[in-house]
Amino acid sequence: MWWVQQAIVWLALGAVLTAALNFFLMTRAPPPAAHSSHQQSPSFSAVEHRSFHKPVYIKGEVYALRNSEYHIWNQKNRTGITNTIQSLYAHLPAVKLQYRTPSPHLSSLIHALRQDVTTRGRTSHPWDLAKKWANPRSLIPSSALGLGDVLQALAKAPIISTDVGYKGTQLKISLVLKGGQRAVFKPRRYSREELLEGEVYAGADRHNGEVAAFHLGRVLGLLTVPLTVGRRVSPRKHLLPVASRELAATFFKRRVCYYCHKNSSVCDSGGTLEGAVTLWLPAHLPLMHLPHPWARTYTRTKLAPWEEQPGYCEGLRQHAPYSGDQSPRLLDLMDAAVFDFLIQNGDRHHYSVVAGKPEAAIILLDNGKR
Ligand SMILES: Nc1ncnc2c1ncn2[C@@H]1O[C@H](COP(=O)(O)OP(=O)(O)OP(=O)(O)O)[C@@H](O)[C@H]1O
Numbered sequence: 001m002w003w004v005q006q007a008i009v010w011l012a013l014g015a016v017l018t019a020a021l022n023f024f025l026m027t028r029a030p031p032p033a034a035h036s037s038h039q040q041s042p043s044f045s046a047v048e049h050r051s052f053h054k055p056v057y058i059k060g061e062v063y064a065l066r067n068s069e070y071h072i073w074n075q076k077n078r079t080g081i082t083n084t085i086q087s088l089y090a091h092l093p094a095v096k097l098q099y100r101t102p103s104p105h106l107s108s109l110i111h112a113l114r115q116d117v118t119t120r121g122r123t124s125h126p127w128d129l130a131k132k133w134a135n136p137r138s139l140i141p142s143s144a145l146g147l148g149d150v151l152q153a154l155a156k157a158p159i160i161s162t163d164v165g166y167k168g169t170q171l172k173i174s175l176v177l178k179g180g181q182r183a184v185f186k187p188r189r190y191s192r193e194e195l196l197e198g199e200v201y202a203g204a205d206r207h208n209g210e211v212a213a214f215h216l217g218r219v220l221g222l223l224t225v226p227l228t229v230g231r232r233v234s235p236r237k238h239l240l241p242v243a244s245r246e247l248a249a250t251f252f253k254r255r256v257c258y259y260c261h262k263n264s265s266v267c268d269s270g271g272t273l274e275g276a277v278t279l280w281l282p283a284h285l286p287l288m289h290l291p292h293p294w295a296r297t298y299t300r301t302k303l304a305p306w307e308e309q310p311g312y313c314e315g316l317r318q319h320a321p322y323s324g325d326q327s328p329r330l331l332d333l334m335d336a337a338v339f340d341f342l343i344q345n346g347d348r349h350h351y352s353v354v355a356g357k358p359e360a361a362i363i364l365l366d367n368g369k370r
């Protein structure tokens, strides 16, 4: 239909123009008179002043901080973040000294973690075991005999029904596995090796990142990453025959499989589709979602409060759940930050905890932007 084509052309033109304008605004050199005509605000600290010309992080290091120069051109104060980074670097030599050599316990730890994953035949009721393990501070015990059976069941149990995924922005399929266990299937969007450039939240979810995150969580002793395995399914044989009407409709919309890349033949050829299957949390752990106090802003032209305000953390500690001794939330957020740094996830805009439990740990859901 011609008007649809017209609309698409105009939309595309609009998007290109907006992108070009944005790019121009972000990359244009600061106006030559800017520094001389504007007197620098007295609130600028020495650190921020120095960082006008020299970034405080060491060049070449991996860092998760966006290298925004917007604040410089617009005379914005990034004291909060520059001070924080400086104090981090002050600790660095001591930390490097303390952890010069790998811990002697490392190899036995890895061995034990691996054994839990590979040992099978410990239970014939894997779903019940996983449910019994889960509490507001951890989803599995640190020594998890039977984990191999739960992971095996996630990877192999027959799929008895499928439905469109729950809320969220990414494509996913809700599964019920034999035995009544709910799980979620996040289909592959990129090859496992694909490297995505750009902002840390660039691109769509990487399915294998969800699997790796689960195992990394165990290595770090962060036991709130939901159990996840890789699984190949045939959409035609395994998903469609047991699909809800709503899911089935999305599959054959315009003869292009909704869950595959346009040019991919996985669905049409009756081939297999790789993805990650994640165990759904049990009903006794209802989740609530809170804004992450150190969330990034998703526009390059806006700074987050923690970037600007030097006393941001102290301010936060005046309020529950970040105050006092009642909740380990602030420390849990620090742990989650280490985890997110290691997987290079810059997309934890909100965090999830079990509702109504001040002691609840952060449930490390949604690790695909790794
Ligand atoms: N394994 C799970 N168990 C329980 N609830 C879950 C599970 N996975 C996801 N959810 C719920 O669904 C929501 C969306 O999931 P997820 O964050 O993985 O999707 P997403 O499309 O990446 O979302 P967003 O675009 O908001 O980041 C979660 O915030 C959580 O409430």
Ligand SMILES: [Mn+2]
Pocket: 170, 347, 366
């Ligand atoms: Mn997400």
